[in-house]
Amino acid sequence: MMYAFYPGCLSQVEQFSCLSSTREVLTKLGVRLQTMDGSSCCGYPTYRLSSPVTWSYLTARNLALAERLGLDVLTSCNDCYLSFRKVTRAMEDDPRLRETVNDALKLEGLEYRARAETYHVVEVLHDKIGVKGISEAVVKPFKNLRLATQPGCHLFRPGDLPTPDESEPHKLDDLVRALGAETFDYPHKLDCCGSMMYAPDPKASLRVVGKKLESVKEAGFDGLVTICPHCFRMLDTMQGSVDNALGNGGVRVPVFHYAQLLGLAMGLSPARLGLQFNSSPVRGLVDRM
């Protein structure tokens, strides 16, 4: 199993633990990851707003690079996945757009031919390796651990595009159970993390995070797990700012990227999984694991 690996901007320039843990576990599970030399941002969301044709170019350019490698794309970012899917659809529907983008790609000797498929990490773990395969890789199963899941919007929305999970998402839950942990639904499970509105309105965005964390706490979970770097940033890195912005008495919830938990269950070192970078209080749980 080999893919052109496209982690997206956020985990490459800031959320290093998402990237490090994902690389570690996939490699150990026998997935070969080809670095995409020459790749760039997919253009979502900002160029989608300022110049949709430029956004299409940026996304198609990355797909063209994967095509040149003769590989399908594997991304660990929910937003990049959405971008790849949306642009693929737009290029199918509009030959004029495809021609304009390909004209621009010629400048770098590239061509978009719609030959590379796009996969999300959750698809590789759940559908390709399989829940059974994941269970078999676990050497230290978690016991008496209740974890809430945060699949992230673009793992199952919008309904009119192919998404990595179904409209009632369950794959991350299946993968959490494969590690021996318990998970169940809670009221704000399918809510957005507020990432996209952080720039225009940080306070409202932190209120969204606060509501989710409170919901997780009230439901009696020990921690929260996500598989999207944007959700991870909002729920883990920004967790301290929620108290400051809202003065809600300091709801604290340990937050993990799924690859970090999988790595721990596979017996990998916490440092290689970037756990020293988590801002939420994970230490107690890691020691318990």
Next chain:
Amino acid sequence: MKCPYCDVLLQSHRELRVHVGSSHREKVDAFMEEYFGGRWIEVDFISLMLRRSLGAVTEESCVECGGCDVECPVSAAQEGFKPYNVPVQVSEGGIRGLLRSGAIWACTSCFACGEGCRAAMPPYEVIETLQNLSARIGYHFPDECKSSDKSILRSGFIQRPGALKSVELTRLTSEGLELPQVPSPPDLPRFKEALRRLSELRVPL
């Protein structure tokens, strides 16, 4: 040319409009009155383009069932924000008020409103199109989005790798985790030329 409110130098009328729209929003009315004879060129254009992109937004576009409101995480977090207000205001000819209120920029693009929508035009479609038109016509585009665009043009990425502060306040860059070097377009001048060429295209692509 100079901004009449803060003396910043701008290269074109378009840049001036974007600057005033972003930095002096309270002055937009007066600015448009003085420089464009009170004609809301942008708003008229946005109305026209919205109609072309989505079709007519009419009373039937939203049945005001409130299904979107139940699903929307922003409604719960931001007082006064109701996703259905966007198609309703557009159908009532209230685009100017919508653009000025900043309501369209509160959306998180989670698409949850589409799941609760009983009409044919979920609020996120109208919001996305309005955001897009507002940015392209130079009416308003959040500063953070502008700087991301600039950074992508400069280096290919939204920002260059920084150092994330760990709980022990040590600083460790991505090299500390032996991660591969962040890639970048090998021929930046050509990459930039493609981006510029496409960004300047005045076609409805």
